[in-house]
Amino acid sequence: MKQQLTREAFVAKDACDTLCKYRDAFLIPDGMIYLDGNSLGMLPHACAVRARQVVEEEWGRTLISSWNEHGWIDLPLRIGAKIAVLIGADSDEVVVCDSVSVNLFKVLASAVAMRPGRHVIVTNDDNFPTDVYIAEGLCALLGANYKLRFASPAHIERALDHDVVAVSFSHVDYKSARIEDMAAITAKVHAAGALAIWDLSHSVGAVPVDLNGARVDFAVGCGYKYLNGGPGAPAFLFAARGHHAQMRQPLSGWLGHAAPFAFGSRYTPAAGIARMITGTPPVVSMALLETAVALVAEAGIERLRAKSKDMTSLLIELVARECPGLELASPTDPNARGSHVIFAHPEGYAIVQALKARGVIGDFRAPHFVRLGIAPLYLSYAELWDAVQRLKQVMDGREWDQDRFRVRAAVT
Ligand SMILES: Cc1ncc(COP(=O)(O)O)c(C=O)c1O
Numbered sequence: 160m161k162q163q164l165t166r167e168a169f170v171a172k173d174a175c176d177t178l179c180k181y182r183d184a185f186l187i188p189d190g191m192i193y194l195d196g197n198s199l200g201m202l203p204h205a206c207a208v209r210a211r212q213v214v215e216e217e218w219g220r221t222l223i224s225s226w227n228e229h230g231w232i233d234l235p236l237r238i239g240a241k242i243a244v245l246i247g248a249d250s251d252e253v254v255v256c257d258s259v260s261v262n263l264f265k266v267l268a269s270a271v272a273m274r275p276g277r278h279v280i281v282t283n284d285d286n287f288p289t290d291v292y293i294a295e296g297l298c299a300l301l302g303a304n305y306k307l308r309f310a311s312p313a314h315i316e317r318a319l320d321h322d323v324v325a326v327s328f329s330h331v332d333y334k335s336a337r338i339e340d341m342a343a344i345t346a347k348v349h350a351a352g353a354l355a356i357w358d359l360s361h362s363v364g365a366v367p368v369d370l371n372g373a374r375v376d377f378a379v380g381c382g383y384k385y386l387n388g389g390p391g392a393p394a395f396l397f398a399a400r401g402h403h404a405q406m407r408q409p410l411s412g413w414l415g416h417a418a419p420f421a422f423g424s425r426y427t428p429a430a431g432i433a434r435m436i437t438g439t440p441p442v443v444s445m446a447l448l449e450t451a452v453a454l455v456a457e458a459g460i461e462r463l464r465a466k467s468k469d470m471t472s473l474l475i476e477l478v479a480r481e482c483p484g485l486e487l488a489s490p491t492d493p494n495a496r497g498s499h500v501i502f503a504h505p506e507g508y509a510i511v512q513a514l515k516a517r518g519v520i521g522d523f524r525a526p527h528f529v530r531l532g533i534a535p536l537y538l539s540y541a542e543l544w545d546a547v548q549r550l551k552q553v554m555d556g557r558e559w560d561q562d563r564f565r566v567r568a569a570v571t
Contacts, residue, residue: 164477169540178466178535181458185387185537192546194521196534197361197499200387203454206447213446225442234445235436241452242386242395245460246359246378247369254432255395255448256440259360259379260289262396263327265408265435266377267297269398270325270354271305272407277353281318281326284309287333290358294327312339319351325376326353330368331361331497334524336471336489338366338497342373349374360384363395364455365467365498365535370397377402385498385534386455388448396435403431412437458536466535468493470543471500474531477544478502481551485510488528499532508571510553512564517549523571 162168173179186202187193193201217225226232239253246253256262267280280294291307298305310318312328319326326348331338345355354376362368364385370378376399382392398406407428413419415436417427428434455463472493478485478500485502504510507527514521514529521531531546553559 162473162476164473164480166541166544169473169544172469172540176466176540178458178462179539181454182537182539184454187537190518192519192542192549193538194519194531194533194546196387196536196538197365197384197530197532198522199383199390200364200385200451200534201537202389203387203451205450205454206387206389209446209450210443213443218442231440231442231445234440234442234449236433238445238449238452239395239432241449241456242363242380243397244456245363245368245452246380246397247367247371247373248378248397249371249400251431252371252400253395253397254435255382255393255445256436257394257396259358259381259394260293261410261437262379262394262435263290263293263356263358264297265410265437266356266379266396266398267294267325267327268409269402269406270356270377271297271301273354273402273405274324274352277322277324278304279306279308279320279322279324281308281310281315281323281353283311283328285332285334286327286329287358287360290327290329312344315344315347319347319353321352323348323351323353325356327356327358329358329361331359331366333361334488334501334528334530336361336497336499336501338362338490338495341368341370341375345373345375361497361499364460365463365533367460367464371399375399382444382448382452385536386448387451387536389444389451392444392448392451393441396432398432398435400431403434406434408435408437410437414438414440455536463535467498467533468496470533470535470538470540471496471498473540474500474533474543474547477547478550481547482554484554485529485550498535499530501528501530503527504529506559508567509559509561509564510550511571513553513559513561514550516558516564517553519546519549525571 240250359380382388
């Protein structure tokens with residue numbers, strides 16, 4: 160049924176939204192409409208409370224005993240088990256550590272060791288840059304035999320042969336929000352004898368993922384986007400249980416050792432996913448991520464996805480009606496689209512800045528995309544309506560057409 164496009168109808172949707180209570184769990188700055196939860200999630204009040212507790216009580220008073228008394232040492236596996244529920248993994252297949260970039264390096268290098276005699280890593284050249292750069296860096300380190308090969312996920316079969324070690328794609332594209340068919344692509348990769356690696360940064364917490372259902376080998380993903388773990392929150396790493404015994408990662412640090420506190424002079428990897436850990440976990444960031452993930456898990460990924468699809472569809476419809484100068488560059492089918500929407504416009508950067516001046520925070524992605532993220536856990540339908548009205552004012556009044564909005568900041 161066609162939905163009514165009026166503010167009253169949007170306010171009525173908020174009244175029926177079973178997720179609306181989670182809005183109160185977040186610090187929402189007055190007057191701001193935040194459409195950037197896909198880059199950095201908002202602050203849950205519980206994280207601010209937890210931050211004080213972990214800093215003042217645990218670090219402040221219990222000091223080093225906290226590693227045991229407050230379970231700091233268990234954080235990487237404990238949070239991993241909580242994230243596992245959101246991505247179709249078992250609780251012993253996910254660990255939280257390092258950044259997405261570092262974790263990708265570890266899984267790519269593990270894949271290389273698991274496929275001796277093969278020399279090619281496949282990715283798409285419009286993948287998130289770090290995914291390309293890390294594969295490039297690993298190939299350079301391994302020597303002239305190793306090569307990066309670019310292929311689009313839609314035509315992966317053209318790039319597969321007996322020299323391919325692994326294929327590394329993002330599940331949800333960071334620009335277009337296009338969702339890849341994880342199960343079908345993984346099956347093709349396996350048929351060629353290679354391993355499938357997925358970056359879930361723009362999926363986790365917004366789009367359901369079934370890693371084991373799709374028989375994925377390795378995955379990585381972000382803690383600071385839809386999981387709301389805070390700026391620079393640690394990332395996660397998934398490895399299918401069947402690979403645990405044979406996988407060897409090159410950043411063989413002491414906390415991935417079988418017995419770190421034996422302080423042996425030779426490396427013996429821990430059993431299971433713990434061998435993917437390298438060094439000391441950033442405890443404060445980890446504690447915040449643990450608190451934030453609990454909120455997402457409680458809300459439930461299916462409910463979040465249903466609201467997200469509804470909201471991105473409404474956003475697309477409203478922008479088409481109110482801002483015809485913005486050209487949709489995301490899939491029109493909600494089932495093929497993640498939780499953000501991008502629009503192309505030659506003045507995309509200035510538009511994002513002018514919108515920000517009106518209190519609506521989105522982001523810009525080169526070369527000319529306005530990217531608007533929907534974080535269904537805390538965004539209201541009324542805000543969505545109001546954001547598009549402000550965008551309309553920016554477009555109709557050419558508010559973006561000012562020099563001050565063209566000055567590029569370091570972070571866009
Ligand atoms: C798909 C994707 N991968 C990785 C990252 C970031 O990786 P890192 O945690 O190493 O900064 C991002 C950040 O936006 C991303 O969108």
